[in-house]
Amino acid sequence: MLKFLKFTLTRAILSLVTLLTVSIIVFSLMEMVPGNCAERYLAFKNTAGQNISFADIAAEERRLGLDKPFPVRWGTWVGNVFFKGDFGESCILRLSINQLLSDKFWISLGLCLAALIFSYLIAIPVGIYSATTTNATSNNIIRFLSYLGLALPNFLLALIIMLFSTIYFGESLTGLFSKEFRDAAWDIAKFQDFLSRAWLPIFVLGWSATAFAMQTVRALMLDEASKLYVTAASARGIYGRKLLWRYPARHSMAPVINSLGFDLNRIFNELPVVALILTLTEAGALLIDALARSNDQQLAGAIIFLLTASIVFVNFITDVLLALMDPRMRKGLMG
Amino acid sequence: MKILFWKKTPSKNQQQLKEAYFTASQGQLIRSRFKKNRTAKIAAWVLTLMILSGFFADFLSPYSPNIAGRDKQYENGPPQFPIFWDENGFSARPFLYTTERYRSIETNFRWVLTDNRDKRRYLELWVDDWEYSYIDVSWDLPGKWFDVDIKMLTSTKHLFGMNEGGIHLFGTDKTGKDIYSRTLHAIYTSLAVGTLGVLIAFVLALVIGGISGYFGGWIDSVLQMFTDAIRTVPPIPLFMAFAAFMPDTWSSETRFFFIASILGLVGWPTLARRIRTHLLTERSQEYVLAAELCGAKPSHVIRRHLLPSFTSYIIVDLMITFPYVVRSETALSFIGLGLTDPVNSLGALMRNVSKADVLLNYQWYFIPVIFFIAFVLAFVFVGDGLRDAADPYSQTKK
Numbered sequence: 247m248l249k250f251l252k253f254t255l256t257r258a259i260l261s262l263v264t265l266l267t268v269s270i271i272v273f274s275l276m277e278m279v280p281g282n283c284a285e286r287y288l289a290f291k292n293t294a295g296q297n298i299s300f301a302d303i304a305a306e307e308r309r310l311g312l313d314k315p316f317p318v319r320w321g322t323w324v325g326n327v328f329f330k331g332d333f334g335e336s337c338i339l340r341l342s343i344n345q346l347l348s349d350k351f352w353i354s355l356g357l358c359l360a361a362l363i364f365s366y367l368i369a370i371p372v373g374i375y376s377a378t379t380t381n382a383t384s385n386n387i388i389r390f391l392s393y394l395g396l397a398l399p400n401f402l403l404a405l406i407i408m409l410f411s412t413i414y415f416g417e418s419l420t421g422l423f424s425k426e427f428r429d430a431a432w433d434i435a436k437f438q439d440f441l442s443r444a445w446l447p448i449f450v451l452g453w454s455a456t457a458f459a460m461q462t463v464r465a466l467m468l469d470e471a472s473k474l475y476v477t478a479a480s481a482r483g484i485y486g487r488k489l490l491w492r493y494p495a496r497h498s499m500a501p502v503i504n505s506l507g508f509d510l511n512r513i514f515n516e517l518p519v520v521a522l523i524l525t526l527t528e529a530g531a532l533l534i535d536a537l538a539r540s541n542d543q544q545l546a547g548a549i550i551f552l553l554t555a556s557i558v559f560v561n562f563i564t565d566v567l568l569a570l571m572d573p574r575m576r577k578g579l580m581g
Numbered sequence: 582m583k584i585l586f587w588k589k590t591p592s593k594n595q596q597q598l599k600e601a602y603f604t605a606s607q608g609q610l611i612r613s614r615f616k617k618n619r620t621a622k623i624a625a626w627v628l629t630l631m632i633l634s635g636f637f638a639d640f641l642s643p644y645s646p647n648i649a650g651r652d653k654q655y656e657n658g659p660p661q662f663p664i665f666w667d668e669n670g671f672s673a674r675p676f677l678y679t680t681e682r683y684r685s686i687e688t689n690f691r692w693v694l695t696d697n698r699d700k701r702r703y704l705e706l707w708v709d710d711w712e713y714s715y716i717d718v719s720w721d722l723p724g725k726w727f728d729v730d731i732k733m734l735t736s737t738k739h740l741f742g743m744n745e746g747g748i749h750l751f752g753t754d755k756t757g758k759d760i761y762s763r764t765l766h767a768i769y770t771s772l773a774v775g776t777l778g779v780l781i782a783f784v785l786a787l788v789i790g791g792i793s794g795y796f797g798g799w800i801d802s803v804l805q806m807f808t809d810a811i812r813t814v815p816p817i818p819l820f821m822a823f824a825a826f827m828p829d830t831w832s833s834e835t836r837f838f839f840i841a842s843i844l845g846l847v848g849w850p851t852l853a854r855r856i857r858t859h860l861l862t863e864r865s866q867e868y869v870l871a872a873e874l875c876g877a878k879p880s881h882v883i884r885r886h887l888l889p890s891f892t893s894y895i896i897v898d899l900m901i902t903f904p905y906v907v908r909s910e911t912a913l914s915f916i917g918l919g920l921t922d923p924v925n926s927l928g929a930l931m932r933n934v935s936k937a938d939v940l941l942n943y944q945w946y947f948i949p950v951i952f953f954i955a956f957v958l959a960f961v962f963v964g965d966g967l968r969d970a971a972d973p974y975s976q977t978k979k
Contacts, residue, residue: 267810275822397957399908401915402931402950409940507813514815519912523935550818557813 254566261562266324268554273320275550276543284312333548343548351552354521357444358513361451365509369456370502373463374495377471388460395457400516404450404523450520455509462505466498500572507561514553611893614970621966628959631952635769639713642762643742647923650711651757652747655680658694660752660945663704676701677748708742752945754933764949767925768956771907774841774926778906779899781845786852791883793853794860801857812850817912819847824918833924840919844906852898859891893971900964904957911953927953 284306307313326332333343376388470476471494479493520526605613615621634641644650652658663675679700682692715734742748751760793804823843827836863869864887872882888895907927913919914928921929930949933939939946 263806264810264813267807268814271810271814275819393958393961394954396904396961397954399912401912405935413940511813511815515817517815518818518821519916522916546822550814550822553818554814557815561813 253569257562257565261558264558265555269324269551272547272551273323276547284310334544336545337542343545355556357447358451360448361513362510364448365452365456365459369459369463373460374467377464377467392457392460395454400450400453401519401523403453404520447524447526451513451516455512459509463502466501467494470494470498500568503564503568506564507557510560511557607893611970615966618966621962624959624962628963631768631956634765635772638765638769641740642765643739643748644759644762645711646763646766646925650759652753653757655747655753656757657755657943658749658753661749675704679746702746703744704741705744706741708739709737710739710742712737751948760948763925763930764952767927767930770924770926774910775903775907777841778844779903781842782848782852783899785849786856790853790856794857795864795879795883808850808853816847817909820913821918824913836920837924840910844909848906855898860887863887863890897967897971900967904960
């Protein structure tokens with residue numbers, strides 16, 4: 247037990263280090279955007295017809311702490327994020343980023359996690375079936391579909407579904423809420439409305455992750471099924487579904503759990519573009535807004551950091567889970 | 582046990598085959614295994630065809646893909662297929678009807694195209710039209726030193742055209758640009774972006790993965806930490822952050838190089854990890870020790886001994902990475918952060934289809950989408966086929 251705690255602790259520290267590295271990358275990226283926050287803050291004065299002098303900019307920089315050296319600024323940013331959970335203010339919107347993101351981030355994270363669960367709910371049974379079946383036709387169909395999942399990008403799928411439903415059902419299926427619920431407080435009716443609309447983004451986001459997961463499961467199953475312990479088990483008289491579930495299927499699950507984090511990464515990848523097409527007003531679309539329309543480096547950095555942090559967190563959870571589940575892992579990790 | 586005596590001794594031919602198998606080089610083995618995979622073989626043909634049509638896009642397309650090649654008389658026009666006969670009789674040369682367009686109060690003042698079935702226009706092969714160069718490098722990169730302008734092998738010949746008027750196999754878009762010509766050029770652009778991106782990623786992966794795998798120890802740990810950190814950041818949001826740096830004033834060539842380098846800069850970690858893992862297992866082999874005992878420098882050992890041991894894996898990895906790079910570029914261009922006009926990329930072409938109007942009235946806008954799917958599928962199949970062929974254990978497994 248002590249060893250397990252030690253392992254969890256080491257793993258947690260490692261995750262923190264990864265997060266710190268990511269924060270350096272994200273922060274340097276934010277710094278590289280031409281122009282700084284002080285100039286943006288003052289830009290609106292210019293449009294209002296006032297003159298801005300260099301002294302004004304310098305004063306604003308001092309107020310925002312932008313005149314300090316890079317490591318100090320990074321330190322304050324990271325400190326605020328880690329200890330207070332505060333991402334500062336958006337340069338353009340001049341609002342607290344936490345306020346801007348809070349709901350949107352949780353909704354989009356929920357959507358992505360739902361897409362992840364959806365993709366594995368489909369991928370695991372279908373992948374196992376495809377690896378063990380002798381039916382060539384169904385096998386080929388499954389393989390073709392999984393390849394199509396790679397070749398037909400999610401945004402195209404979203405577009406096609408949306409266009410068709412607009413034309414044939416007169417319903418564009420875009421957005422996450424109906425008009426009457428958009429600004430309403432959360433209650434059961436709003437939640438139902440949300441669910442009735444959320445299935446499309448979940449399906450679209452999970453689309454290529456399903457294809458990837460299916461191929462992984464299939465390959466792992468094929469690998470495991472030809473191993474000697476399976477032969478030995480069948481020699482002992484275990485057969486059929488029992489043999490399948492007790493031996494190869496169980497063993498091939500460990501790498502699948504391990505890859506959860508990267509599948510989440512894949513889903514996050516699709517999020518901004520899909521969000522743009524389906525006009526979901528959550529983090530993904532906000533990211534595009536933050537980046538393309540206005541160069542809002544603070545907001546963009548915060549979103550990328552949050553997305554990465556959730557992936558790191560999932561990776562941490564899956565590692566601990568694996569250590570709990572798989573005796574081989576446990577032994578390897580704890581000596 | 583009955584005809585044991587009559588058992589045929591292996592004929593000379595078979596023996597030769599056997600010998601050929603055992604003395605075959607790695608490359609020959611891979612090739613023969615690849616040829617047995619029917620899907621991969623078909624995909625390889627499709628891919629070759631697409632690559633060739635991308636490279637000879639200028640020659641194959643009757644019109645310039647840019648605004649210079651627009652057909653003002655045929656905007657939003659449907660695809661035209663040359664035919665050999667109709668009710669007015671047979672013709673040895675394929676022909677098209679002359680299209681006329683008019684608008685009036687009946688058509689709600691929209692231009693409407695009609696065929697005049699009595700006026701035929703004939704298809705011609707090997708026609709003279711707009712000028713192009715097979716080697717046409719004119720980059721307008723920031724800084725005077727990097728500007729290149731080379732034009733070689735200039736020609737005005739095109740595979741086909743019409744004796745009068747235009748031919749639009751895939752129809753035209755709303756400015757009258759030929760979608761067929763644009764698609765071919767877009768394939769070329771996607772290939773170019775992919776190649777450049779994969780190359781940059783490959784060099785980075787080779788250097789970082791190579792150092793980390795060869796030296797191991799704390800260098801490995803630090804580099805791995807860095808690689809893992811980059812790997813966890815979702816790439817497309819990161820691309821978007823990079824792409825936002827691009828000022829609107831940049832020329833399309835500069836944008837092209839910038840996008841390709843971003844794709845490379847973000848795409849290397851997976852490759853680097855594989856190279857590292859492979860190096861880690863290979864470097865404990867005896868032949869590496871022997872080379873080291875002979876006093877070979879690390880760079881020499883990596884270049885002469887370790888790299889050749891997994892060139893085939895690297896090629897396969899590059900093939901597998903390629904479609905993802907193309908996909909990312911397409912996604913970026915699709916949302917308008919990547920390549921834009923006048924560069925024709927598949928993503929830029931797909932931007933046109935995002936309206937319900939298109940699905941109702943101008944379905945031929947979707948033709949580039951089909952090409953994109955076929956392109957990625959072909960790459961994935963070839964990559965998978967190569968991976969199976971390069972894996973020496975793939976046959977024993979089955």
